[in-house]
Amino acid sequence: MPKPPAVALPSAFKRIGWSNLFAQFSEQIALAAAPLAAVLLLSAGPAETGWLQMAQTLPFLLLSIPAGLLVDRASRRTLMVLSEILRALSLVATLVLMASGMLTMPLLAIMGFVGAIGTVCYNVAAPALIPAIVPRAQLADANRWLELARSLAYSGGPAIGGAIVAWTGASLAYVAATTLSLLAVVLLSGLSEQEQAARSRRDLLHDLVEGARFLAGHTLLRPILVTAIVFNTSWFVLQAVYVAYAVRTLGLTATGVGVTLGIYGAGMMIGAYAAPAIARRIPFGAMIALGPLGGLLAAVVMLLTIWFPHGALAGLSFFLFGAGPVLWSIATLTLRQAITPNAMLGRVSAFITTATFGARPVGAALGAIVATHHGVKACLAVATVGFLIQFLVIIASQVPRLRALPEPA
Structure with missing residues (x-):
């Protein structure tokens, strides 16, 4: 994580910052592991991995607007927690399918789609929650922290995921991603509820x-x-x-x-x-x-x-x-x-x-x-x-x- 700015950000934001780092790394490791698992375990070809990639990104196109409507009507902290839990459950389900020998390309794609639903809700809710926690003068510092976390994850996540798969197999990569996702949940769960302005339904x-x-x-x-x-x-x-x-x-x-x-x-x-x-x-x-x-x-x-x-x-x-x-x-x-x-x-x-x-x-x-x-x-x-x-x-x-x-x- 980056060094804190001269004026310390609120402790609540630091929880979000670390949670975001773990969630981003979890996502990138899983995104790297999924096509490798498809090729190495299921003998998938380019067409199959292409469909897999589409399944893992389609929720961003289909569900971002419904997620935005939900974010403006519900507790943003609770929504982020539930979203990350959903993604962790999709990773655990993939692990169980691998261990039982029941994993197929359609099931791998479905689990990727479900996990991406959690990612979409988390990514839409996080920017909306930040202004309730961080003073206006420190918003740029807070967003810089989040972008550094994203940069680290985008740089290191795929490499780490690929290395884990190469050294030990796809299962351990999913274990690592699940662990990081659960750490993100724990950090978010420790936040107090932030008030949203009352509004009519x-x-x-x-x-x-x-x-x-x-x-x-x-x-x-x-x-x-x-x-x-x-x-x-x-x-x-x-x-x-x-x-x-x-x-x-x-x-x-x-x-x-x-x-x-x-x-x-x-x-x-x-x-x-x-x-x-x-x-x-x-x-x-x-x-x-x-x-x-x-x-x-x-x-x-x-x-x-x-x-x-x-x-x-x-x-x-x-x-x-x-x-x-x-x-x-x-x-x-x-x-x-x-x-x-x-x-x-x-x-x-x-x-x-x-x-x-x-x-x-x-x-x-x-x-x-x-x-x-x-x-x-x-x-x-x-x-x-x-x-x-x-x-x-x-x-x-x-x-x-x-x-x-x-x-x-």
Whole structure:
């Protein structure tokens, strides 16, 4: 975990921070172990592992908005606890199926889907709970802590999961993931209930429309949403073809591909650590704009590998993809928490989660189509155009002109 800021964050948040770290590591270890278990234990091929990946990500697209409605109506702490328990139960069930020899691809996919339901609810509830615990002036520090935890998990989780499977088999990887998930539950259970403003029980459709209208009509949140959609679509156009491109064109080995992907996580951690120093030197809106700018520069560097096919350039590209956008994540989450009414935070977070995660399969499909008809290099060009568009969207908005956090709506 990162060093605490000069003014200590509340002890309640520290529980959430460590819980988030354990939950993120649990998720990443399980995500790495599932396809390996499918291949090693069930002799699955690329098509089967592709369907497995879809099952493990589909709840983000289907259930984020229902989760947001629930977050704004229920105890957020209780919802996070129950969500993590659900994910732990899915991991335990997978272990039991493995031990009994009853595990099949459909059952592995179902358990992955169930576990992802817990992840969705946890991820939507956590940003909505933070403003009730952390003073407004410390929101950026709190979000930086959460992003560092996510960066560590994204960097180390898959490697740890893969190493455990390679050394001892898939079962122990699921044991490790379950243990981490239960630790997250214990930490959350020690939190006291945070009061939410009393509100009348209104129609679900009314609440849904209210959240959508607020997000679409806000001059700061709307361009952030559009930028995030275009960024994620472009990112997954690139991701869809990168491994094949790196091996066949850049001449990277499997280890080399892993190193470049690991550099992405390193970039995230360095960007998150540097965030406070950057925030002291530039206006708040400019810090937000650094994320889309970093994405555009990274895409241009990757495009240069068409003429200069070196793995080092690919590594630099992934570093920029990690270091710049993590500043965006910290700053835009802080902005969202600061200007959104507390009673609406769950729904707003859910809409943004649905839009950004929904853009991912669209980007992957677009990458596959472009690669099939025009080749992998055309995908790099399409992705670069997308990153240019997302940068222009945010630059043309009022967001980069913000000197500091605006007042709540």
